[in-house]
Amino acid sequence: MTSVSPREGARLPARAQLASLARRGVRWQLPGSPARAMRISAVLVLFGVLDDVPAQHHARAVPASLDVLLTRRAATLAHHPGQVSFPGGGVDPDDDGVTGAALREAVEETGLDASGVEVLGALDPLPLVVSDNLVHPVLAWWTKPSPVHAADPAETDEAFRAPVADLLDPENRRTVRGPGWATPAFVVAGHVVWGFTALVLDRLFDELGWTEPWDRAREIPRP
Secondary structure (H helix, E strand, O other): OOOOOHHHHOOOOHHHHHHHHHHHOOOOOOOOOOOOOOEEEEEEEEEEEOOOOOOOEOOOOOEOOEEEEEEEEOOOOOOOOOOEEOOEEEOOOOOOHHHHHHHHHHHHHHOOOHHHEEEEEEOOOEEEHHHOEEEEEEEEEEOOOOOOOOOOOOOEEEEEEEEHHHHHOHHHEEEEEEOOEEEEEEEEOOEEEOHHHHHHHHHHHHHHOOOOOOOOOOEEOOO
């Protein structure tokens, strides 16, 4: 199968660019390594078009109306409390693999209608060592968007759709740094997206050729 480079893909509609990325895969460059058996998990990285905004472009053929589904985890959770994340969780024995798990968790956490979601492909997993999970990002396109909300308050405080144009805006980009580590961050919709979720988004945007130059020296404290 012929692959499409990020530069060539930038001329394609957003869904086609994402589908091409799902086919060719992503070589993750994230910290941590699975030194032991980890729980198999999946997250749904769901892009869609919020409304009928005219065909404007923000960065390399990215529609102004393109967005991505995010949640804010409940403050009472043992791992990553209060952080912005993709919907997702552990793979159960009766799930249809990582794709089924990602869809199930997204429905449970946000109330979305899974029939309106087109799965483009599961990307290679990457370790989230702090919570002992090996996470499979499942890239998807929202063919028929449905309302979302915090469907399970025990898991999720909020579900929202973050405009990709805002995520890409260099004015909204920051770095969060801690002892011996640093992650990119996005300030969007009143939230700070950092850590694992920001690392994944940052890498996806780079692979897609969507990233605009931004100042990595602009740091903010860990939320």
